[in-house]
Amino acid sequence: MDYLSLISIFSAAFAVAFGAIGPALAEGRAVAAAMDAIARQPEAANTISRTLFVGLAMIETTAIYCLVISLLLLFANPLLG
Amino acid sequence: MSIDFWSLGLQAVNVTILIWLLSRFFWRPVAAAIKKRQDTVSRLLNDAQTAKTNADAILAEVTTAREGIAAERETMLTDAAQKAESAANLALVNAQKQAQTLIDTAQLESTRTADALRAELTEQATLLAVNIAQKLLSRLDTAVVQSAFVGLLVEAIGALSAEDRESLRAANQGIELVGTLDLNDQEKASLSQALSQALGSSPALTFLSNPELIAGLEIRTPHFALHNSWQSDLATIAKALNHAE
């Protein structure tokens, strides 16, 4: 196993690990804000949760990008041929 | 990583077909059913609303009509009550008037009857009293009484007023002296003397006898009479009694 494979595996794990930190914190903030808003305005819970889901999906996209990159590195690495 | 464009195209076509078929067989019919039911419900609601409005209008009409009938009946009742009251009042007044009239008439009648009765009774009592007196006095027809009447006549002649003397003097046919008993000469002489003294002349004297006088002596000429007897006194009393009532 040459060093390119090692670096690819390490980079894949690194990308997923650190790529998940930012979206995790962001999703936590988003959910907290949404809970706050629902507590203030329970009658607007429907709109808030819909917006929350869409927003979470947007935030999650960055983590998914990281996952895709790691998968590319693992399974479709063009450098490894 | 490689994308299989055949698969991509196939999947796109598949999903497009799916979208088209589901739109045709699922979304549109169900949405149409919902729309149809909503339309039906709204139409029914409109119909119900219209019917309710109509019913309300009819109800209001009926209520108004009923109020009109009630008011009319009230008016009629009031009118009838007023009429009945006035008629009753009128009848009452008439009855009172009639009764008053009847009472008045009866009172008048009874008063009149009582008056007539009393007058009759008085007359009868007077008559009875005069008769009693007549009968009593007729038993006192004596010479003593005669002489007393002669004396009274003499006094009366002496007290005659000037007009009476004049009328006596004018009676040239003679003077009738009416008495119940025959006079004796002395009495005749005193009478003629008194007359001649009073008249200043001596007229012809005629002595008549009349038992109706009961007792007494009267001077009668065609124009003048000097009453001096029980009869005239009784007549005067009876007259006075009758007039007293």
Add this chain to the structure above:
Amino acid sequence: MNSPLQANVLFQLGPVPITEAVITTWAIMVILILGSFLLARHLDTLPGKRQAILELIVATLDIQIRETSGAAPAPYRGFIGTLFLFILIANWSSLIPGITPPTAQLETDAALAILVFLSIIWFGISKGGVRGYFKSFAAPNLIMIPLNILESVTRIFSMFVRLFGNVMSGVFVIGIVASLAGLLVPIPLMALDLLTGLVQAYIFAVLAMVFITATVEESQPTVKDSPPASPPLEERES
């Protein structure tokens, strides 16, 4: 271990390789079409239990579309609703043993994203005309044109990658866990996968609706103050 990025070609139909995802999609299509055809066959004014469920689905979809776009749901109902139903059933088809969801394959997700991209163009042109559609790139001003063009591609790409990544990662994780621990251990992960599948289907449909609405509203030949893209209050209550 098979790469999740690699399509599994079952057989060749002339020059066309038929993958496993295409076969699964056909099966899902048949189920959906036959089911909807049979269920929505006799619709009455007085609904039975079956029709009430169907109407509940349609009414819920209408409410979601109206709340998201503020427009009448009729033109978008078929597209958005079918997207949601297809993605949902495709995601949940992973519950059947031996079947990989079609949405866990790059090609299916790319096809869906391309369909959304085309539908944005379609609705933009049909509502605002060609001129209005191109004008929507110049919103709010001319400087934004390159950014808007870039965004119209990247947002589609992000939808594609998001759906693919979520579903594929779910399948991948379940495959790994099943290969390690066998019998009962993957069940919580499968439950999570169900939730993820539902949420992803919902998000895909809602995002498609949001993108369409944004383009349609910007392509309208209006008016300085366009009404906000929120529904009237009384419709939100229903």
